[in-house]
Amino acid sequence: SQELEQSPQSLIVQEGKNLTINCTSSKTLYGLYWYKQKYGEGLIFLMMLQKGGEEKSHEKITAKLDEKKQQSSLHITASQPSHAGIYLCGASTTSGTYKYIFGTGTRLKVLA
Amino acid sequence: NAGVTQTPKFQVLKTGQSMTLQCAQDMNHNSMYWYRQDPGMGLRLIYYSASEGTTDKGEVPNGYNVSRLNKREFSLRLESAAPSQTSVYFCASSEVRTQYFGPGTRLTVL
Numbered sequence: 344s345q346e347l348e349q350s351p352q353s354l355i356v357q358e359g360k361n362l363t364i365n366c367t368s369s370k371t372l373y374g375l376y377w378y379k380q381k382y383g384e385g386l387i388f389l390m391m392l393q394k395g396g397e398e399k400s401h402e403k404i405t406a407k408l409d410e411k412k413q414q415s416s417l418h419i420t421a422s423q424p425s426h427a428g429i430y431l432c433g434a435s436t437t438s439g440t441y442k443y444i445f446g447t448g449t450r451l452k453v454l455a
Numbered sequence: 456n457a458g459v460t461q462t463p464k465f466q467v468l469k470t471g472q473s474m475t476l477q478c479a480q481d482m483n484h485n486s487m488y489w490y491r492q493d494p495g496m497g498l499r500l501i502y503y504s505a506s507e508g509t510t511d512k513g514e515v516p517n518g519y520n521v522s523r524l525n526k527r528e529f530s531l532r533l534e535s536a537a538p539s540q541t542s543v544y545f546c547a548s549s550e551v552r553t554q555y556f557g558p559g560t561r562l563t564v565l
Contacts, residue, residue, distance in 0.1 A: 347497075374552050385459075385545060386556040393552075431498070435552065442513065443554065445490075445498040 346370055347434055349446035357454050361420050364449045366432035368413040374435040375415045376443070377406050381428045389417075422453045457481050459557035461546050467563045468536045476531040476560050478546030486549045487529035488513075489521060491542040492559075498545065504529055536564045 348367045356362050366375065374393050378386040390399045395410025403420045419426055429450050433443040459480045468474055480487065488503040490513075500513030504523040518540060520532045529548075533540055541564045547554040 376553065378556075383561075385558040386547075388553055388555060391553050433498070433554070442500060442503060443498075444500075447495060447497040 346436065346444050347432060347446040349430075349432060349449050351449060352447070353450040353452075355452045355454065356422050358423060359421055361418065362422055362451070363419075364417040364430050364451075366415045366417070366434075366446055368434055368436065370413070370436040372408070372410065372413055372415075372434050372436060373438050375406075375408050376433040377404075377415070377417055378431045378433060379428050380431060380448070386431065419451075422451075424453045424455050427451055427453045459546055459548055459555055461544075461557035461560050463560060464558065465561050467565065468533075469565050470537060472536050473532065473534050474536065475533075476544055476546075476562075477528070478530065478557060479528045480546075480548040480555075481527065482548060482550070482555065483526070484548035484550045484555075485526070487523065488547040488549075488554065489519075489529070489531045490545045490547065491515065491540075492545060493542050501531065501544075536562075538564045540564050 346369050350365050376391050377389040380386045390406050392408035398407045405418045408415045429448040431448045432446045462477045485506045489501040490498045492498050499515050501519050502521040504510045507526045510521050522530045544560045546557040
């Protein structure tokens with residue numbers, strides 16, 4: 344089983360709708376990272392969360408970290424076709440190392 | 456502002472052939488990483504280098520070797536390619552925690 348579970352695996356929304364992607368770890372988190380990947384391209388760093396309760400925003404994308412639940416959520420407000428792609432969460436689950444594990448990704452399609 | 460660069464972008468090999476994937480970063484980062492991305496498996500760490508002169512195995516190191524040539528460059532070598540190594544390979548670098556990724560190399564082994 345995956346140490347880092349993402350849900351849903353895929354999502355199709357109408358432009359303008361809000362959506363949430365979740366990332367849940369089976370281990371203690373020492374840092375949670377969100378990336379976006381356009382089809383066939385590399386990963387673009389969105390944001391990093393380190394402390395429980397921390398919330399960060401980048402344009403219309405907001406991410407929160409619930410340390411107790413070992414979970415992070417990524418919320419997109421008023422989605423646009425430019426938000427389409429694969430969203431990946433990565434996490435460091437070992438203190439003092441820079442090694443990550445990654446979720447399998449959430450494929451987002453936004454219909455115009 | 457190149458960031459992390461990878462060559463080649465695409466490669467087709469026959470079973471048993473060897474090749475080296477090149478990665479370079481211009482951000483003066485100490486740590487570098489090689490991942491492979493497969494459908495349904497997510498990104499898996501092959502090898503990483505915490506600093507120049509050191510390398511360590513990740514989750515899936517079998518069939519691969521790496522060289523940290525200098526602080527900028529980290530190469531991944533397939534000595535005898537197998538169809539199971541068909542994948543998209545990503546290189547990344549980091550200074551503290553946040554990793555920055557290259558555009559990837561799409562490798563097909565026939």
